[in-house]
Structure formats: structure tokens, C-alpha cells
Amino acid sequence: MPQSHLSTIALQVTSTNHLKQFHAHLIRNALHRHSFWVPRLIAFCTRFHAPPPYARRVFDSAHQPSVFAFTNMLRYYYKWGSNQEVLSLFDEMRQCNLKPDPYAYPILIKAAGKSAVLFHSELIKRGHDCGMYIRNALVNAYGSYGPIEAARQVFDEMTDRSVRDWNSIIWGYWNLGDEGEAKRLFDLMLDKNVVTWTTMVTGYSKMNDLESARRYFDRMPEKTVVSWNAMLSGYAQNGFTEEALSLFRQMVSVGVSPNETTWVTVISSCSSHGDPGFIDSVVKILEERGISMNPFVKTALLDSYAKCGRLEMARKIFNELGACRNLVAWNSMISSHTRTGDLISARELFDQMLEKDVVTWNTMIAGYAQNGQSALAIELFKQMINERGVMPNEVTVVSVISACGHLGALELGYWVMEFITANGVKLSMSAYSSLIYMYSRCGSMDEAKMIFYEMEKQDVVSHNALITGLAAHGNGIEALKFLRKMKDEGIEPDRITYIGVLTACSHSGMLEEGKKVFESIEAPDIDHYACMVDLLGRVGKLDEAKRMIEEMPMRPHAGIYGSLLNASRIHKRLDLGEFAANKLFELEPENSGNYILLSNMYASAGKWKNVDRIRKLMKTRGLMTTTGWSWVEHDRKMHKFTVGDRSHEKSVKIYSKLAELNRKLQGLGYVADKSNVSRDVEDEEKEEMVGTHSEKLAVAFGLLVSEPGTVIRVVKNIRICLDCHTAIKMISKLEEREIIVRDNNRFHHFKDNVCSCNDYW
DNA sequence: TTAGGGTTAG
Numbered sequence: 001m002p003q004s005h006l007s008t009i010a011l012q013v014t015s016t017n018h019l020k021q022f023h024a025h026l027i028r029n030a031l032h033r034h035s036f037w038v039p040r041l042i043a044f045c046t047r048f049h050a051p052p053p054y055a056r057r058v059f060d061s062a063h064q065p066s067v068f069a070f071t072n073m074l075r076y077y078y079k080w081g082s083n084q085e086v087l088s089l090f091d092e093m094r095q096c097n098l099k100p101d102p103y104a105y106p107i108l109i110k111a112a113g114k115s116a117v118l119f120h121s122e123l124i125k126r127g128h129d130c131g132m133y134i135r136n137a138l139v140n141a142y143g144s145y146g147p148i149e150a151a152r153q154v155f156d157e158m159t160d161r162s163v164r165d166w167n168s169i170i171w172g173y174w175n176l177g178d179e180g181e182a183k184r185l186f187d188l189m190l191d192k193n194v195v196t197w198t199t200m201v202t203g204y205s206k207m208n209d210l211e212s213a214r215r216y217f218d219r220m221p222e223k224t225v226v227s228w229n230a231m232l233s234g235y236a237q238n239g240f241t242e243e244a245l246s247l248f249r250q251m252v253s254v255g256v257s258p259n260e261t262t263w264v265t266v267i268s269s270c271s272s273h274g275d276p277g278f279i280d281s282v283v284k285i286l287e288e289r290g291i292s293m294n295p296f297v298k299t300a301l302l303d304s305y306a307k308c309g310r311l312e313m314a315r316k317i318f319n320e321l322g323a324c325r326n327l328v329a330w331n332s333m334i335s336s337h338t339r340t341g342d343l344i345s346a347r348e349l350f351d352q353m354l355e356k357d358v359v360t361w362n363t364m365i366a367g368y369a370q371n372g373q374s375a376l377a378i379e380l381f382k383q384m385i386n387e388r389g390v391m392p393n394e395v396t397v398v399s400v401i402s403a404c405g406h407l408g409a410l411e412l413g414y415w416v417m418e419f420i421t422a423n424g425v426k427l428s429m430s431a432y433s434s435l436i437y438m439y440s441r442c443g444s445m446d447e448a449k450m451i452f453y454e455m456e457k458q459d460v461v462s463h464n465a466l467i468t469g470l471a472a473h474g475n476g477i478e479a480l481k482f483l484r485k486m487k488d489e490g491i492e493p494d495r496i497t498y499i500g501v502l503t504a505c506s507h508s509g510m511l512e513e514g515k516k517v518f519e520s521i522e523a524p525d526i527d528h529y530a531c532m533v534d535l536l537g538r539v540g541k542l543d544e545a546k547r548m549i550e551e552m553p554m555r556p557h558a559g560i561y562g563s564l565l566n567a568s569r570i571h572k573r574l575d576l577g578e579f580a581a582n583k584l585f586e587l588e589p590e591n592s593g594n595y596i597l598l599s600n601m602y603a604s605a606g607k608w609k610n611v612d613r614i615r616k617l618m619k620t621r622g623l624m625t626t627t628g629w630s631w632v633e634h635d636r637k638m639h640k641f642t643v644g645d646r647s648h649e650k651s652v653k654i655y656s657k658l659a660e661l662n663r664k665l666q667g668l669g670y671v672a673d674k675s676n677v678s679r680d681v682e683d684e685e686k687e688e689m690v691g692t693h694s695e696k697l698a699v700a701f702g703l704l705v706s707e708p709g710t711v712i713r714v715v716k717n718i719r720i721c722l723d724c725h726t727a728i729k730m731i732s733k734l735e736e737r738e739i740i741v742r743d744n745n746r747f748h749h750f751k752d753n754v755c756s757c758n759d760y761w
Numbered sequence: 762t763t764a765g766g767g768t769t770a771g
Contacts, residue, residue, distance in 0.1 A: 395771050
């Protein structure tokens with residue numbers, strides 16, 4: 001068959017399936033290894049998104065791949081997104097003693113990204129003439145990955161700047177966030193084209209300035225489908241879903257026909273729209289119009305289904321994608337599982353992946369962190385940085401630092417920050433906020449404040465993180481100070497802010513101030529009421545608190561009665577305590593804390609029959625099995641203890657330290673408080689066990705391993721009991737140590753036989 | 762065949 005005839009057939013190839021038929025045709029004619037056809041077949045693979053194994057087979061079928069074949073294969077991998085493959089194919093090319101042609105260098109420079117300078121210096125060293133393609137690729141690479149000065153230098157040294165070069169340097173400045181220089185160059189430019197205008201639209205979108213983006217969009221002398229897509233994705237990525245969808249409708253009505261990129265944006269907007277029916281209507285349109293779906297469209301569809309909770313549809317598309325599954329499809333599948341809390345399935349997919357990117361790691365790490373598996377989140381982070389190739393980014397920082405905060409792992413947090421700083425990972429606004437959260441959850445409010453002031457600009461989230469921390473530390477005065485500060489600076493407080501401030505007032509007994517804050521809230525919700533009940537109760541105005549519950553405009557939830565019960569305990573109001581507890585036994589029958597609080601109230605009133613009754617109730621409801629634990633960090637590891645625990649390797653030393661402390665305390669007049677109904681032990685064992693409560697073991701261990709004069713930080717999963725509270729208070733004086741215990745939601749700061757917090761069992 | 766638009770983590 002003559003070559004010209006084959007070329008005519010080749011022109012008719014419009015999809016991967018056609019391509020495969022045509023390929024088979026060539027094989028039958030023994031032409032598939034031909035130096036003319038191999039590069040062309042690879043170009044088809046690039047155009048129709050054929051999967052990598054197929055493209056590689058085509059490439060490998062060449063007897064001796066030509067420079068042309070190599071270049072096309074490099075381009076294929078680049079377009080597919082496998083920069084790593086581009087670079088390793090380049091190595092293969094060198095091993096074949098082939099020199100890259102002028103077309104290969106731009107691809108290599110783009111794929112190298114940050115390392116573009118390596119190719120640049122190689123070109124200079126060889127005295128290679130940097131043609132216009134290469135110069136443009138350099139401006140682009142330096143503009144995208146920095147340093148921008150290098151881009152500018154290449155740009156300035158040119159004597160024949162093309163529109164492309166101008167567009168690239170403008171894009172470089174947008175990438176850096178330098179709106180001024182981008183705009184200056186734009187205004188300076190004489191022959192702007194549609195790409196120049198589109199760059200401005202994208203640039204402003206990147207800066208979250210949608211109004212300016214739209215202004216440029218509306219002023220464009222001409223628009224292509226890419227311009228529309230740029231504006232659409234600007235809206236979509238900034239969360240303006242409605243605007244995106246309405247612009248899409250406008251686009252269709254003026255007769256611009258959407259391409260695959262348009263559909264990708266529209267589909268992803270559907271999933272943030274929240275209406276699960278939306279996606280079906282888009283699919284219907286796609287089917288009616290017979291639109292071919294490339295892997296991007298299919299992946300966007302997969303993600304949308306997953307986000308709407310239709311996992312079976314997502315899985316179906318994932319399977320259909322087969323070899324076309326890219327990283328994004330995998331990542332999306334993983335997050336669809338972590339979203340529903342199915343960490344096992346998520347981890348299975350994660351482990352199956354041969355190639356992972358930073359999003360893959362972040363998805364899994366965040367999955368652990370958000371599902372209460374902080375230790376696993378940190379474990380995976382360690383694995384991530386040990387495996388070369390993937391550098392954590394600001395998103396990773398948020399999850400890992402929050403996990404450290406959750407655990408109270410301060411040393412680990414320092415270590416993470418050291419790594420982040422050493423590797424030049426930039427901190428995002430939310431990373432700063434999670435740092436504030438971490439320091440305050442680790443009991444270090446000074447450092448939390450330091451980070452807060454280090455921020456260029458604080459937002460509502462960072463204020464909330466700080467205020468919530470201050471609340472947990474019982475610092476109402478400062479919490480109010482920061483509320484005023486944010487109002488003065490025009491930052492609108494939200495519901496979280498008010499919960500924090502009210503809690504802080506409550507923990508400091510600031511009734512009048514709290515009332516004023518409460519009255520200033522435009523539409524207080526149930527949690528704000530709960531804070532007020534707590535505040536009134538703590539200062540002893542229990543009847544007023546009960547009245548508030550009766551008169552509030554919504555149905556009280558467990559938090560409301562929980563506050564009342566706690567206040568009844570503090571002020572020894574058995575009647576109200578019984579009332580609140582009975583409500584709680586109905587609302588949350590599984591929460592053993594309520595039973596213990598009531599039972600302890602009976603115990604301190606000497607009503608032992610009632611104590612027995614509650615304990616029996618707990619037993620019949622199967623609530624005696626949960627154990628409390630405490631942990632303390634040493635050498636970036638968490639050392640965990642339960643009551644009477646002897647499993648720690650330093651157990652012998654810990655127990656003798658504890659015995660020594662007990663002797664000294666008794667000498668100072670300490671008597672063990674046994675009124676607390678320990679949930680872990682039977683009566684006969686109780687007397688012995690009180691001395692070995694988990695927080696005491698943790699403190700003893702802390703004293704053994706830490707430097708004199710340093711703070712000992714203990715984290716407990718449930719409330720500290722009165723006995724431990726008394727004992728640790730005395731230990732702080734005896735050993736001249738600052739001891740911080742974080743239980744449920746509060747900090748007990750023990751120093752010199754003092755602790756201002758009286759929330760205990 | 763070197764410039765602008767696409768899906769995923771928070």
C-alpha cells in the first residue's frame with residue numbers, strides 16, 4: 001500500500017479506538033516499526049490521550065528510535081503529566097548517543113520545572129544556540145518556578161521578543177503574585193493578543209480578585225473558548241459556583257461551543273453546588289450531544305459522583321478508566337473513602353499506588369488526622385519525607401501540625417517545623433492557624449501568640465484559634481482583648497469566635513462581660529446558649545441558668561444539660577444535678593461521664609446507696625469498660641499510661657518514684673480521695689488503684705525523664721479526678737515543677753501548689 | 762510547534 005494512501009487514512013484518526021485500528025493496519029503491512037510511522041503514532045497517542053503502556057509499546061516497537069521518535073515520546077510523557085518519565089527517557093536518549101533536537105529542549109525545560117537551570121547551563125556550556133523556542137521555554141520555566149530575575153534576564157537580553165515572550169514574562173509575574181509588574185508590562189505591550197488578555201484574567205483569578213478578572217474578561221477585544229474557560233475556572237476555583245454555572249449558560253447562549261476543558265470545570269462546579277441531581281443533568285447533556293470524554297472529563301465525573309456520595313458510580317468510572325487512570329483519579333478515590341471514614345479501603349488504594357504525588361500523601365495524612373488517627377497521620381508524614389521525591393507543602397503542614405496539636409506533641413511539632421523551615425515550605429494562612437492551634441493545645445500560649453503576631457495579616461480563623469486556646473486556658477481578659485482587636489480591625493467575628501469568648505468568660509467567672517457579649521450576638525445559636533448556661537451555672541446562678549434553658553427558643557441539647565450538671569457539681573446542688581443527669585441519660589445514654597459526675601456528687605454528699613445505684617446502672621448499660629489514659633511526650637514519642645499500668649519499660653522506676661512521691665505527700669498531710677468512682681476497677685482494688693491513676697504515672701514518668709526546671713505536659717482523654725488534681729498540685733510545689741495537664745477541653749496549670757481550674761471529677 | 766483554560770488534598 002502506498003505511503004500517501006496510509007497518510008490519508010491517518011488523517012481520519014479521531015480517537016484512541018481509531019488509532020488502535022490504524023496501528024493494527026500498519027502491523028499487517030509490517031510498517032509499524034518504520035521510522036516514518038513510529039513518531040506519528042506517538043503524536044496520535046498524545047493527541048487522543050492514549051494510556052502510557054500503549055504509547056510505550058508503540059515507541060518500543062521501533063528498531064532504533066529516531067530523535068524524532070524520542071522527542072515525540074518526551075512530549076507524550078510531558079502532556080500525560082509524567083515529568084519523571086520525561087527525564088528518565090532523556091537519560092535513555094543519551095545512552096543511545098542521540099542528541100536532543102531543538103524541539104526536545106523546550107519539553108525538557110518544562111518537565112524539569114525547578115531544575116530548568118540545569119538544561120540552561122548545559123546549553124550554554126555546549127555553546128548551543130538558544131533558538132526562540134528554547135528562550136521562550138526558559139522565560140516560562142523561570143517564570144513558573146523562579147527565580148523570576150532569571151526569566152527577566154533572558155527576556156531583557158532578547159532582541160526579537162515575540163508576543164509569546166511577553167505573555168510568558170507577564171505570566172511569570174502573576175505567578176509570583178506581582179500584580180503591579182504584570183499590569184505594568186501589560187500596559188507597555190503593543191501587540192496584545194487574546195492570550196495576553198486571558199493571562200490577565202487568569203492572573204487576577206489567581207489573586208482571588210474576581211472583579212478585576214471579570215473586568216478584563218469583559219474588555220477583551222476577542223474571546224476564544226480558552227478565555228471563557230479561564231473565567232469559568234476563576235469562578236469555580238474561588239467557590240463562586242453560581243457565577244460559574246451562569247457564565248456557562250451565557251457562553252452557550254452566545255454560541256460558543258464548550259470543549260472538554262469547559263466540561264471538566266462545569267462538572268467540578270456541580271459537585272460543589274450541593275445538588276446531587278445536577279450531575280445527572282450534565283451527564284444527560286453529554287450523552288445527548290455525543291461528547292467524547294477524555295480522561296480529564298471522566299476523572300472530574302468520578303470525583304463529582306464520589307462527592308455526592310455515589311461511590312458505586314465513582315468506582316465504575318474508575319474501573320472503566322483502566323490504564324488511563326491518572327494520579328488524580330486515584331487521589332480522588334482515596335479521598336472519597338477518607339471522607340466517609342473508611343480508612344482501611346483508603347489505605348488499600350494508597351498502598352496499591354506505584355507513583356504518588358504530594359496530593360496522594362496529603363489526602364491520606366489528612367484522612368487520618370480528620371478521623372481521629374493523629375498518630376498514624378504523623379507516622380505517614382515521617383514515611384513521606386523518608387521517601388525521596390515528594391516534598392510536603394503547606395497543605396501537608398496543616399494536617400500534620402494539627403495532629404501534633406491534637407496529641408499535645410510539642411517536641412514533634414518543633415521537629416516538623418524545623419523540617420518545614422529547612423526545606424523552605426511556605427506557610428499558608430491555614431497553616432499559621434493550625435500552628436496557633438498546636439501551640440495552644442500543647443499548653444504554650446506564648447508561642448501561640450508569637451505565631452499570631454508573626455502573621456502578615458490575621459483573619460477570622462487565626463483569631464478563633466487564639467481565642468479558643470485562651471478559653472481553654474481560662475484567660476477571659478485576653479480573649480475579650482482579642483475580640484475587641486478583631487472588631488477594631490474590621491474582621492467580623494463568627495459563631496466560633498463567640499463560642500470561644502463566652503467559654504473564656506465562663507472559665508474566668510466573668511459574668512457581666514459574658515452577658516454583654518452574648519447580647520451583642522445578632523443571632524445566638526444553641527451553642528452560645530450552652531456557653532451562657534455554663535457561665536451562669538459556674539458563678540452560682542443556677543436557677544437563672546435553669547430559667548434560661550426553659551426560655552430558650554430552641555430545643556436544648558446535651559451540651560446544655562452537661563453544663564448544668566457540671567455547675568450543680570461545683571455548687572453542690574443535688575436537685576438540679578439529678579434533673580440534668582436524667583435528661584442526659586435520655587439524650588446520650590452511652591456517655592459514661594454523666595453517670596460518673598452524678599455518682600461523684602452523691603459520694604461527696606455521703607449518699608452511698610445512690611452511688612451504688614448509678615454504678616449498677618452503668619454496669620447494666622455496659623459502660624464500665626472504657627478506660628482513661630494519660631500520655632506524656634518524651635523523645636518525640638508519646639508514652640501512654642492507664643490506671644495500674646505496668647507495661648512501660650521503665651515501670652519499675654516509675655512505681656518507685658510514685659511511692660516516693662506518695663510518702664512525701666502524706667508527710668505534708670495528703671489523704672487520698674476515694675470518693676471518685678473509678679470506672680476501671682472494682683471496690684476492693686480501689687484503694688490501691690487510686691495511687692496509680694494514669695495521670696500520676698504520667699507525671700512520675702515526666703519527672704524521671706525530663707530536665708529539671710522544664711515543664712511537664714500531660715494529656716488526658718477524660719476529666720482529671722479530684723484526687724489527682726490535689727496530688728499533682730502538691731507535687732508541683734514539692735518538685736518545683738510546672739505541670740500542665742490537658743484533659744477533655746481544659747488546661748490545668750499546676751505551679752507552686754496552685755491550679756486555677758476546678759473542673760475535675 | 763515555544764504563550765492563556767482542566768480533575769484531586771486543605
